[in-house]
Amino acid sequence: MIYVVPEIREILVTLAQRYAFREVSYLIGAGATGMALSQRDAARVQQLCAYGQRLVDLDAEDFANPDAAPGASTDTTFAHLVGDELVPAHLLARGRRCHVRQQPKATGPDALASLRPAFRLLLEVIRIRWERRETLPVLAAVHIASEYAAALAWEPALGHAGDPARLRSDPAFTGPGSRWGHDDPRCPHTKPEKSATSRALRVAGEPVSGWRAYLDRQHSLVSRALGVCAAACANPCTVLTSRPSAERVDLAERCRIALAFQRSGLVKLRHRAPVGHGFGVPSTVEVTSAWQRTRDGLGRRGGLGRSALVDDGFVLPGLQSLFGAIAGVPLTPETLLADTVTEIVHQLDPAGVVPAPSTHATVGR
Numbered sequence: 001m002i003y004v005v006p007e008i009r010e011i012l013v014t015l016a017q018r019y020a021f022r023e024v025s026y027l028i029g030a031g032a033t034g035m036a037l038s039q040r041d042a043a044r045v046q047q048l049c050a051y052g053q054r055l056v057d058l059d060a061e062d063f064a065n066p067d068a069a070p071g072a073s074t075d076t077t078f079a080h081l082v083g084d085e086l087v088p089a090h091l092l093a094r095g096r097r098c099h100v101r102q103q104p105k106a107t108g109p110d111a112l113a114s115l116r117p118a119f120r121l122l123l124e125v126i127r128i129r130w131e132r133r134e135t136l137p138v139l140a141a142v143h144i145a146s147e148y149a150a151a152l153a154w155e156p157a158l159g160h161a162g163d164p165a166r167l168r169s170d171p172a173f174t175g176p177g178s179r180w181g182h183d184d185p186r187c188p189h190t191k192p193e194k195s196a197t198s199r200a201l202r203v204a205g206e207p208v209s210g211w212r213a214y215l216d217r218q219h220s221l222v223s224r225a226l227g228v229c230a231a232a233c234a235n236p237c238t239v240l241t242s243r244p245s246a247e248r249v250d251l252a253e254r255c256r257i258a259l260a261f262q263r264s265g266l267v268k269l270r271h272r273a274p275v276g277h278g279f280g281v282p283s284t285v286e287v288t289s290a291w292q293r294t295r296d297g298l299g300r301r302g303g304l305g306r307s308a309l310v311d312d313g314f315v316l317p318g319l320q321s322l323f324g325a326i327a328g329v330p331l332t333p334e335t336l337l338a339d340t341v342t343e344i345v346h347q348l349d350p351a352g353v354v355p356a357p358s359t360h361a362t363v364g365r
Contacts, residue, residue, distance in 0.1 A: 008027075008032045009348060009349060011027075012024055012027060012028075012032070012348050013345055013348050013349050015027075016341050016344045016345050016348065017341060017345065018132065019052065019056055019128050019132065019337060019341060021049040021050075021052040021053040021056070021074055022049070022053060022073065022074050022075075024045070024049050024344065025045070025046050025049035025050065025053075025074040025075040025076070026074070026075045028042050028045050028046055028049075028075070028078065029042075029046065029075035029076075029077040029078065030075075037347075039078055039081060039082055040082055040085060041347060042078035043078040043079045043081065043082035043085040044085050044347055045078075045344055045347045045348065046069070046074065046075065046076050046077070046078050046079040047067075047068055047069060047076075047079050047085050047086060047087055048087070048088075048340055048343050048344045048347070049074050049075075049344065050068035050069050050072035050073075050074045050076055050079065051068040051087045051091065051092075051095070051340060052337060052340040052341065052344070053072065053073055053074050054068060054072070055095065055121070055125070055336060055337050055340065056125055056128060056129070056137075056337060057073070057137075058121075058122070058125060058140075058141060058144065060098060060099055060100050060111065060118070061099070061100060061102055062099075063095035063096060063098050063099035064092070064095065064096040064099040064101075064110075065087075066086040066087050066089075066092055067086055067087070068087050088343060091336065091339065091340055091343070094117070094334075094336050095336060096108065096109065096110065097109050097110065097111075097114070097117035097118075098110075098111055098117050098118040098121045098334075098336075099111060100112060100215060102208070102211070102212060102215075103208050103211065104164075104165065104203065104204045104205070104206065104208070104211045105204075111161060112160065112161055112162065112163040112164075113160050113161065113163060114155060114160070114161055115148055115151060115152045115155060115161040115327075116152070116155070116327060116329070116331060117334070118148075119145065119148075119152060119323050119327065119331055120331055120332065120333060120334040121334045121336060121337075122141050122144065122145050122323075123314070123319070123320055123323065123331065123332070123333035123334065124333040124334040124335065124336065124337055124338070125137070125141050125337070126138055126141045126142065126315065126316065126319070127314070127315050127333055128337060129141065130284075130315040130316070131315065133284060135281065135282050135283065135284060135286075135287050136281060138287060139266075139269060139270040139282065139287070140270065142266055142267060142270070142319075143267055143270045145261075145323065146258075146261055146262040146264070146267045147220040147223060147224070147262070148161075148220065148223050149223075149227075149258035149259075149261055149262060149323075149326050150223045150224055150226050150227030150230075150255050150258040150259065150262075151222070151223035151226055152258070152323075152326055152327050153226075153227065153230070153251065153254035153255045153257075153258045153326050153327070153328070154226045154227075154230070154251065154255070155327070155328075156328050156329075157243060157247055157251055158170075162200075162219070162222055162223060162226060164200045164201070164203050164204045164214070164219075164222075165204040167200055167201060168200075168201045168202070168204060171238070171242075172238045172239050172242040172243075173201065173238075173239055174201060175238060176238075177237055177238040177241070178237050178238045178239060179237040179239075180197050180201070180229075180237065180239050181194065181197040181198035181199075181200070181201050182194070182198075186235040186237075187233070187235075187237070188228055188232060188233050188234070189225050189228060192221055193221050193222075193224060193225040193228070194225075195218070195221075196218035196219075196221035196222050196225065197221075197222055197225050199214055199218055200214070200218070200219075200222045224259075224262070226255070227255040227258050227259045227262075228255075228259070229255075230248070230251045230252050230254075230255035230256075231252050231253075231255035231256040231258075231259055232259070250328070253303050253304055254304060254325065254326050254327075254328060256301075256303075256304075257298065257301070257303070257304045257305050257307075257322070257325065257326055258326050260297070260298060260301060260305065261294070261298065261322065261326075264294040264297065264298070265290045265293045265294050265297070266287070266290045266291045266293075266294040267294075268290075269282055269286065269287065269290045287316075288316075291316045291319070294308070295308040295309055295317075295318050298322070304325040304326070307321040307322050307324070307325035308321065308322045314333075320332070320333065
């Protein structure tokens, strides 16, 4: 049994409410709890912290693993010691929908079936990172969103989010009249995009190593290629022509905005940071300025681009509305991380004796 003074419990709860999963897990491992906790209780908190850190880090390949401890970047002393304490099923089921399956023959809902849950999680992560003044992870999340925005736009037309297993059985992509994955000069795809689109039709039959290599290096190119098909092809093939005229017009507009967002100043700002190719770390003021320029540019395009100008209350105003416009349905931030924190706080403070933290002004609003 572990016991420390109540003041430590208040610190742990406050840290949890700040999404400081590493710090909470470390202090639990060091025996600082501010209350009596069994080894099993401590293991449960550490499992939740490990899972929460994976979520906030967007470590999507492990979102479906009920044991978050192996390979975790948090302290897992008690989670390993107990061994059979796992992530609660109700959190895992929601995380699985944002997961990218790591085997081609795996089944069940994931981010290849629908990107909408993943984009909702991206919105939650961007909000949390922004409120913690962590601009590098904000830009990394924005960059991920930009790479898969076109696949999000295609989801209503395809019935999935670019799942290779379903693309290879779609005659619009594989039948007569399709130039998808072919080295045809009438197709505007770049050579890397043509290579990726061709691989997308074969990869579901490859070994696990080939599947994972495709996900790592080529799936984002397939997303962009889909955007080009709808918004930037002067000689469309059956990928587009097989669809009703009204659907094509709507798809072209949403892909046009998705591709414009990918080229935007906000996304380009990432390359000035250590996660890109430079040494500077953009401040919140610089990020806000880049986002405002992006909003203005998208707004001048008219149509769905004006969605970025909506004051929707998000930390980067209009970003939530922009993602919804690209998706074709409203998207709100997920609460998966917030609910993970609620579980942690309940373990640390079951009687609810620690007061909730005061609300601080949001940076950049």
